[in-house]
Amino acid sequence: MRIIALALAATLAAGQPAPVATTGQAAPVATAGQAAPVAADVRLTLPAPTGHDRIGTVSLHLVDASRGDPWVPAEKRRELMAQIWYPAATVDGYRRADWVTPGIAAKLAPPGSGFTVPVTDGHIGAPAAPGRRPVVLFSPGLGMERTTATALVEDLASHGFVVVTIDHTHDANFVEFPDGRIATLALPVPTDETQEKAMLAKALAVRVADTRFVLDTLTAIARGRGPSVPRGLPRALDLNRVAMVGHSMGGATAAETMRVDRRVRAGLNLDGTFFGRVLDTGLDRPFLMLGAATGDDGTWTRMWTKLRGPRHWLELQNTRHLSFTDLQTLLPQMNTPAEQAEPLIGTIDGDRSIAVQRPYVRAFLDRYLRHRPGTLLTGPSPAYPEMRFPH
Structure with a gap:
């Protein structure tokens, strides 16, 4: 389990490596590396959602006037971008959203790169379907954007959840605001532990x-x-049923947010190192730890003993840290050489990895937000032999 610290393979189009650090390791290591040439105008794709609900999406520019930006002192108000994905009443006449905003797309896939970013199954501004829905918050890894788990997020929306993804400005590589400004990574680079x-x-x-x-x-x-927000969306938000999912640092964020805010009733950590006070206090609500089978970093065992509510520990075989992001399916489409891709996304087929993760995440949220059986959580399934239950 790792924490992405300081940047993902952000400029995918240029194939530029981004610095990555793990806890206790300040030195950067190469990530995506130089992708092999691809055919002109290749459109990258994400696996289609599996649920029956059509999907709407809306991006929100949020300004917290009560605090300045913690990373850029000149910015006197904390600005964030969030995106809501939800079941739609209709999608007719509403265009599909791109995976990232235009300014970020121009950085990830500039002219001559040979490919363009994916188009999602979310339709911008579509009216929300009737009914109150459980709400799931999503926080990405450090140095990563809110869009990095879109394949998981829009699948949850297609199964009736409202999912809210969060950009943590200046700890993400890029955050584009509606006026075209792009906030970039501004974390200090540590020189020692x-x-x-x-x-x-x-x-x-x-x-x-x-x-x-x-x-x-x-x-x-x-x-x-x-x-x-789009018509019907306020009535769809059931804030008595809130869970939080996070990848890497986002997983640690889910746990620590649960510690201080009881509005979050369940949490899920995707391959993230735990830290913060929650390692001492523990949690008394449902929590799922789902990661790569590459060895416990110590914080998972420690956290496991502190979980006093329903708890689950799952490991997906042949994965690595970025197997829990969209890069697991995008890097192979970019013809990234195996020796560069496998340390990041393992040897499991990316589409298969997503197909296994989705039902387990949904089973957890179904059980603890919808009071459904969530039977996949009870033990190994012959349908998904890659998923192990080490505890």
């Missing part, structure tokens, strides 16, 4: 504050206040 721990502790605290602000904003929306 002490500085790294301090940076990560600050990043965690900032992310928890971001998440709680997003929750407050959703409460305002549900009450008919706050940002304008």
Whole structure:
């Protein structure tokens, strides 16, 4: 389990490596590397959602005037971008959203790169379907954007969840605001373990504050206040049924947010190192740890003993840290050489990895937000032999 610290393979189009650090390791290592040439104008794709619900999406520019930006002191208000994915009443006449915003797409896939970013199954501004829906918050890994688990997020929306993804400004590579400004990564680069721990502790605290602000904003929306959203969406938000999912640092954020905010009733960590006070206090609500079978980093065993509510520990064979992001299916489409891709996404087929992860995440959320059986959580399944239950 690792924490992506300082940037994903952000400029995918240029094939530029991005620095990655793990806890206790400040030195960067290469990530995606130089992808092999691809045919001109190849459109990258994500696996289609498996649910019956059509999907709407809307992006929100949120401004927290109560605090300045913790990473860029000149910015006196904390600005965030969030995106809501939800079951739609109709999608006729509403165009599909791109995987990332235009300004970020131009960085990831500039002219001459040979490919373009995916188009999602979310339709911008579509009216929400009737009915109240459980709400799932998503936080990405450090140095990563809110879009990096779109294949998982839109699948949950197709099965009736409202999913809210969060960009943590300046700890993401890129965050584009509606006026075209693009905020870039501004985390300090640690030079020793002490500085790294301090940076990560600050990043965690900032992310928890971001998440709680997003929750407050959703409460305002549900009450008919706050940002304008598509028709029917305020009534769809059931904020008595909230869970949080996160990858890497986002998984640690989910746990720490649960510690301080009881509005979050269940949490899920996708291959992230735990840290923060939650390692001492533990949690009394449902929590799932789903990661690569590459060895416990110590914090998972420690956290496991502190979980006093329903708990689950799953490992997906032949995966690596970025197998829990969209890159597991995008890097192979870019013809990334195996020796560069496998340390990041393992040897499992990317589409198969997504096909296995989706039902387990959904089973957890179904059980603890919808009071459904979630039978996949009870033990190994012959349909998914890659998933192991080590505890």
